Amino acid sequence: MDGNFISHLLSASLPPGFPFWGLALLAAFLGALCVVGFVSILALVSVWLERKIAGHIQARLGPMRTGGWHGWSQTLADAIKLLTKEDVILRGADPVLFRLAPALVMGSALAMFAVLPFAPGVQFADIDLGVYFLLAVASLTTIGVIMAGWGSNNKWSLYGAMREAAQATSYEIPLALSLIPPILHFGTFSLLSATEQQSGWGGMQWYIFSDAFWVAIPSFFLFFTAALAENKRAPFDLPESESELVAGFHTEYSGLRFAFFFLEEYAAMFAASAVATAYWLGGWNFPGMTFLSTGSLWLPILGALAFLLKAMFLVCVMIWIRWTLPRLRIDQVMTLGWKYLTPLALGIMVAAAGWEAWRASL
Amino acid sequence: MNGEVLSFSLFSALAVGGAGLALFSKSAVRSAFALLASFLGVAGLYLVLGADFLAVTQILLYAGGILVLYLFGLMLVPPEGDEPRALRRPLALVVAVAPVAVLLIGFLSRPSHGARAVLAEPTETVKEIGLALLRPDGWLLPFEYASILLLAALVGAVHLARRSVSNEEAE
Numbered sequence: 001m002d003g004n005f006i007s008h009l010l011s012a013s014l015p016p017g018f019p020f021w022g023l024a025l026l027a028a029f030l031g032a033l034c035v036v037g038f039v040s041i042l043a044l045v046s047v048w049l050e051r052k053i054a055g056h057i058q059a060r061l062g063p064m065r066t067g068g069w070h071g072w073s074q075t076l077a078d079a080i081k082l083l084t085k086e087d088v089i090l091r092g093a094d095p096v097l098f099r100l101a102p103a104l105v106m107g108s109a110l111a112m113f114a115v116l117p118f119a120p121g122v123q124f125a126d127i128d129l130g131v132y133f134l135l136a137v138a139s140l141t142t143i144g145v146i147m148a149g150w151g152s153n154n155k156w157s158l159y160g161a162m163r164e165a166a167q168a169t170s171y172e173i174p175l176a177l178s179l180i181p182p183i184l185h186f187g188t189f190s191l192l193s194a195t196e197q198q199s200g201w202g203g204m205q206w207y208i209f210s211d212a213f214w215v216a217i218p219s220f221f222l223f224f225t226a227a228l229a230e231n232k233r234a235p236f237d238l239p240e241s242e243s244e245l246v247a248g249f250h251t252e253y254s255g256l257r258f259a260f261f262f263l264e265e266y267a268a269m270f271a272a273s274a275v276a277t278a279y280w281l282g283g284w285n286f287p288g289m290t291f292l293s294t295g296s297l298w299l300p301i302l303g304a305l306a307f308l309l310k311a312m313f314l315v316c317v318m319i320w321i322r323w324t325l326p327r328l329r330i331d332q333v334m335t336l337g338w339k340y341l342t343p344l345a346l347g348i349m350v351a352a353a354g355w356e357a358w359r360a361s362l
Numbered sequence: 363m364n365g366e367v368l369s370f371s372l373f374s375a376l377a378v379g380g381a382g383l384a385l386f387s388k389s390a391v392r393s394a395f396a397l398l399a400s401f402l403g404v405a406g407l408y409l410v411l412g413a414d415f416l417a418v419t420q421i422l423l424y425a426g427g428i429l430v431l432y433l434f435g436l437m438l439v440p441p442e443g444d445e446p447r448a449l450r451r452p453l454a455l456v457v458a459v460a461p462v463a464v465l466l467i468g469f470l471s472r473p474s475h476g477a478r479a480v481l482a483e484p485t486e487t488v489k490e491i492g493l494a495l496l497r498p499d500g501w502l503l504p505f506e507y508a509s510i511l512l513l514a515a516l517v518g519a520v521h522l523a524r525r526s527v528s529n530e531e532a533e
Contacts, residue, residue: 021365097395128488129418136418139426143398146433150391158437165434169427189488 005122006031031124035113040079043266046312047075050319057323082262085255090153093252097151102253102260105144109267111137116274117192119284119304130190131183131275135176138230138271141264142168145232145239148261149249160248163330164239167229170337171236175226177345181219181352182207182279191275195283203289206282211359215352220280222345224314227272229337231265234322238330266315273314274307281310370410377403394432401425415487 007027014023048063052070055062067073089098112134114124127133142164149161185207186194198205208216229236240248250261277283284303292299328336380399387393401424408417494500 094392097392127414128486129414132415132422132488133418136422136426139422139430142430143395143425143433146430147395150433150437162434162437165430165437169430169434172426 006034006124008121031114032110035110035124039110039113039263039267039270042270043263044075044079046266046269046315046319047078047262048072049316050322051075053316053319054323057320079259082255082259087255087257088252090252092153094151094153097147098252099257101144101148101151102257104147105141105264106260108137108140108144109264109271112267112271115191116271117195117278117283118307119300121300122304123192126190126192128190130188130192130194131179131279132189134271134275135172135179138268139168139172141268144264145249148253149239152249152252154252156245156247157249157251160239160241160245160251164232164249166330167232167236167238167333167337170334171226171229171341174222174337174341174345175230177342177349178219178222178226179275179279180349181212181215184352184356185210185212185216186279191278191283195278195285198282199285199289203282203285203287206285207280212352212355215348215355216280218344219348219352220276222341222348223276223280224272224317226341226345227276228318228321229333231268231272231318233265233269233318235325235328236333237322237327238333241327243327269315269318270311273311273318276314277307277310283307366410370407373403373406373410375403376400377407379403390436391433394429394436397429397432398425401429413487415491 007023010023010027010030048071051074052062054060063071063074065071065074066077089095115127115130115134117123117126145164145168146161149157149159149164152158182194183189186197188194194207198207201209207213208220210216228234232239238248239245240250242248245251250258253261284307286302286306289299289302292302377400380396380401380403383396384393384400387396401420405417405420405425408414408420495505496502
């Protein structure tokens with residue numbers, strides 16, 4: 001419960017005799033509601049952005065009609081359509097695994113939001129393990145995707161699941177190794193503590209601007225590339241590559257169950273961008289924050305705005321990459337992961353360890 | 363019943379239930395998925411005991427890594443093995459029962475099994491584990507031995523899996 005802003009808010013307004021477990025349950029329930037609401041709005045905005053950016057990259061306009069201004073409510077209409085669609089469960093599908101897979105994928109995507117520091121004082125759980133917990137939870141989505149692919153009892157889906165298994169286990173290694181330079185620099189897994197350590201220089205002492213910038217910048221690119229592959233985003237979207245496998249692991253899903261996979265993709269993109277923001281790009285710190293007094297209400301508001309802007313910028317870069325680069329072949333994906341990114345990650349890790357050890361010895 | 367006992371019973375039920383499902387499921391892939399429940403249950407038990415680092419590592423390595431590799435392997439092999447089943451079954455029974463029997467005998471013949479693990483709040487477990495593993499007077503030597511063993515296994519696996527160059531089509 002440490003650092004949960006909802007339980008802080010609640011404990012001030014509840015009667016004094018309220019039991020601790022009741023507070024914990026209530027805070028967990030409200031926190032889950034907040035995360036689900038946030039992820040839903042995030043997905044609506046990101047999908048709209050994806051369509052608009054895709055349109056403009058391809059010299060089209062994208063959605064223009066629904067809602068009036070630049071088709072802003074197109075994704076809202078799509079969400080309502082998905083909610084009211086028939087939920088198809090095939091006769092040949094594994095009845096348990098087919099139903100369990102979207103829940104597992106969605107649940108693990110939502111759990112990632114527990115450790116993200118959105119703004120000063122706005123975080124669900126500042127646990128000591130921070131980003132390590134996030135990595136572990138993110139790895140559960142892989143199991144969900146494989147479960148979906150197998151449970152669908154469809155050859156395309158199974159191919160998608162196998163590609164996901166191979167790709168996710170391969171890219172987990174460079175992904176985790178690329179996190180080691182910032183972990184060594186800040187000496188913590190906690191994203192909150194890392195963000196707080198970047199508040200110097202008037203809010204600009206970000207890891208990529210620090211004296212360790214020469215390991216920070218390559219490790220940032222490495223993390224971003226590995227996160228793209230881990231989240232099955234183009235050019236690494238082999239598990240669902242629609243031109244070969246129809247829609248890969250979620251070919252047989254419809255309605256809300258399909259929407260869960262869709263939400264998970266955007267939630268995971270945002271979570272990866274948020275980790276990159278908190279470790280490399282200074283989290284909620286922004287230039288000029290020193291002019292605000294520490295107790296000011298503007299600090300969390302502007303801080304959250306800064307955090308969301310940085311993270312959404314990275315999400316937009318992911319979208320930009322998707323509509324720019326062609327999809328790799330599966331053997332190219334594996335070659336890139338094992339022969340280039342993993343050795344590079346090991347090299348950067350050794351360089352970062354040497355630098356931090358040298359700096360500590362000064 | 364306090365929260366500690368409640369969460370311990372829930373997580374052990376999950377661990378044992380998952381393992382049971384894995385044992386008695388007809389489909390090998392379903393067994394592998396049932397292991398997920400078992401792994402999560404064991405991770406929860408670690409958490410109850412205050413070993414948060416171990417719990418997260420359990421999820422990351424077993425659920426996120428090893429289980430995915432199991433599934434990958436299971437999807438590659440045909441459903442029926444080449445071995446005749448009649449030969450495999452009694453051997454499998456012996457292999458499965460013998461370690462459990464040894465463990466049970468060892469456990470029951472202990473002088474006292476009323477001792478309880480001391481439950482503590484997790485405090486900086488990462489730091490303590492890191493220091494214990496890398497201090498020369500700590501577990502540095504066994505840690506390095508384990509890494510060399512794993513490296514040797516890795517090199518051996520690559521050697522076994524490598525196709526000879528003459529078979530491969532020059533690209």
